[in-house]
Amino acid sequence: MKKNFLTTEFFLASSTTEGFFSVFKDLYNPDKDWFCYILKGGPGTGKSTIMKKINLKAIENGIKSELMHCSSDPDSLDAIILPELKIAVADGTAPHILEPIYPGVSDSIINLGEAWNKKLLYKSKDKIHELCSKNSLYHKMSKKYLKAFGCAFSESSKIINASVDYNSLNAYCERLTKKLFKKTKSNHEVSYEQKRLISAITPKGYTFFDNTLFNMSEKLFVIEDNFGLIGSYIIKKIKNYTLDKNYHIITCNSPFFPSKNLNALFIPDLKIGFAVKTSKEISEMSKNFISKKITTKRFLSPEKISSQKNLLKFNKKFCKEMYKESVTNLKKALEIHNQIEKIYIKSMNYSKINKITDKLISAIFKNTLYNFNSEILN
Numbered sequence: 001m002k003k004n005f006l007t008t009e010f011f012l013a014s015s016t017t018e019g020f021f022s023v024f025k026d027l028y029n030p031d032k033d034w035f036c037y038i039l040k041g042g043p044g045t046g047k048s049t050i051m052k053k054i055n056l057k058a059i060e061n062g063i064k065s066e067l068m069h070c071s072s073d074p075d076s077l078d079a080i081i082l083p084e085l086k087i088a089v090a091d092g093t094a095p096h097i098l099e100p101i102y103p104g105v106s107d108s109i110i111n112l113g114e115a116w117n118k119k120l121l122y123k124s125k126d127k128i129h130e131l132c133s134k135n136s137l138y139h140k141m142s143k144k145y146l147k148a149f150g151c152a153f154s155e156s157s158k159i160i161n162a163s164v165d166y167n168s169l170n171a172y173c174e175r176l177t178k179k180l181f182k183k184t185k186s187n188h189e190v191s192y193e194q195k196r197l198i199s200a201i202t203p204k205g206y207t208f209f210d211n212t213l214f215n216m217s218e219k220l221f222v223i224e225d226n227f228g229l230i231g232s233y234i235i236k237k238i239k240n241y242t243l244d245k246n247y248h249i250i251t252c253n254s255p256f257f258p259s260k261n262l263n264a265l266f267i268p269d270l271k272i273g274f275a276v277k278t279s280k281e282i283s284e285m286s287k288n289f290i291s292k293k294i295t296t297k298r299f300l301s302p303e304k305i306s307s308q309k310n311l312l313k314f315n316k317k318f319c320k321e322m323y324k325e326s327v328t329n330l331k332k333a334l335e336i337h338n339q340i341e342k343i344y345i346k347s348m349n350y351s352k353i354n355k356i357t358d359k360l361i362s363a364i365f366k367n368t369l370y371n372f373n374s375e376i377l378n
Contacts, residue, residue: 014200017150030106041112044344217273231276
């Protein structure tokens with residue numbers, strides 16, 4: 001199977017056991033000559049479609065793109081990043097609201113709502129209010145189930161942490177880093193960390209972009225760990241080492257306790273990747289690209305685990321049910337969102353949106369700033 005190095009896929013936000021988690025602040029860097037076009041407008045205004053058209057143009061021109069999917073609807077995009085051009089285009093609407101940092105200098109707002117037929121839209125205001133309220137309710141219910149999941153998982157995590165032989169684990173991490181970086185040296189003067197999400201909890205269930213693993217990694221280390229805790233510990237050790245050595249890295253927070261756990265790390269300069277594999281992650285297709293498997297059972301005390309097996313079994317069953325209910329509510333929220341989109345789509349003038357899209361694409365690939373001008377809407 002041929003690798004495609006042109007496109008990688010991530011999320012920038014997700015519902016998690018800790019609530020809504022976002023790394024949108026890592027979308028672009030205005031202090032390093034980046035520019036971001038922020039798309040504003042309601043559902044059905046064409047934000048995701050515009051970004052998909054930009055991606056097709058990038059592929060045409062052999063330009064690397066990074067697609068940032070929407071965790072509420074993985075078939076839609078929240079953003080597209082073109083690192084070679086230092087340009088990002090992003091959905092700036094809730095729940096990940098974006099506003100210009102240096103307006104007109106490093107970022108600009110494109111208001112797609114200018115293409116609405118406002119009179120037609122206003123006729124559906126009561127229905128829109130009703131549907132938006134339902135959508136919000138389903139998202140709140142999903143978050144409650146995930147929070148309950150987190151409580152049980154946290155108790156199991158305490159048992160796992162108490163069962164880890166950290167002396168052995170630390171010694172292993174030291175050997176691993178020395179072996180990996182013995183003959184390499186960073187070309188950068190300072191370290192740099194980008195944050196992404198390679199996985200998210202979505203209406204389709206737990207979604208993990210394993211294609212990104214092998215698109216970015218000539219050497220892929222998969223850490224087999226059912227709880228993800230030891231795997232996260234190993235990745236954090238590697239992260240600290242690489243940052244000390246001034247490497248540029250990409251780290252991915254896990255949607256299960258994102259403030260504490262990482263489930264992937266990439267070192268682009270070395271084309272090395274690390275990922276934690278639980279029962280949910282990494283498809284059969286990825287097996288051909290795994291350079292090394294790291295098993296974590298050897299760092300656990302079987303006696304300590306066995307003494308708490310009943311509680312672990314109960315928590316696992318409870319977590320499974322809470323996760324299932326959370327995803328069910330995300331599905332219902334998406335169904336409502338699609339109904340809202342249909343109302344907005346009927347009120348849109350897509351010939352105006354197409355003009356905006358063409359002008360934006362021309363500006364991006366001709367390296368000229370797109371100065372939004374409402375005249376093109378007339």
